[in-house]
Amino acid sequence: MYFRAISVPMIIGAALLSASLSAAAPATGKFETVLGPTPITDATKLTVTGLGAATATLDGNKFSVTGLFAGLATPATDAHLMIGGGIGIPGAPTLDLTVSPAMSGTVTGSFTLSATQLAALRGGKLYVQINSQKAPAPSGNLWGWLLPEHDKAGQDEPQLGHWFLPQGEGLKARRSERQS
Numbered sequence: 001m002y003f004r005a006i007s008v009p010m011i012i013g014a015a016l017l018s019a020s021l022s023a024a025a026p027a028t029g030k031f032e033t034v035l036g037p038t039p040i041t042d043a044t045k046l047t048v049t050g051l052g053a054a055t056a057t058l059d060g061n062k063f064s065v066t067g068l069f070a071g072l073a074t075p076a077t078d079a080h081l082m083i084g085g086g087i088g089i090p091g092a093p094t095l096d097l098t099v100s101p102a103m104s105g106t107v108t109g110s111f112t113l114s115a116t117q118l119a120a121l122r123g124g125k126l127y128v129q130i131n132s133q134k135a136p137a138p139s140g141n142l143w144g145w146l147l148p149e150h151d152k153a154g155q156d157e158p159q160l161g162h163w164f165l166p167q168g169e170g171l172k173a174r175r176s177e178r179q180s
Helices: 008-024 115-122
Strands: 028-037 051-059 062-070 076-086 089-099 105-112 126-132 142-145
Touching (some): 028 062, 028 126, 076 105, 089 126
Antiparallel strands (some): 062 105, 076 089
């Protein structure tokens, strides 16, 4: 009997209210990465050099990336935000970054992310790639996956929590699924 009193408009209204409440909370966060030389194979290990770091901020769907790099064997040619299949899995360019055309410099960009790009960021699938003249382009010279900002422990310093690999939202294995 009770269920007969609930009308279709009430169900639709409740669903719309629930959706508007979940959409009202803006997404914010800080992300970071270390840019390292990749891919390293026997053929490329002597030509792929360099290092760097980048940070990013998310405010709603507004996303800004700022980074530094140094030590490339040849000047940088271009840089991109890429979407891969997960951490360490290469993907395709999605947004172009501005990069210094030099062996050391900066990488920057400001974007309005789409729902797909936001999901990739939250899932640990969004990464920075810097290409250089003599690197194994288009595979890139420096790569780094943008992951949530996290505390860092020094060498031989124990740290509780997510210390080894900070995961994107929803990527952490449940305790019952962990191997160790």
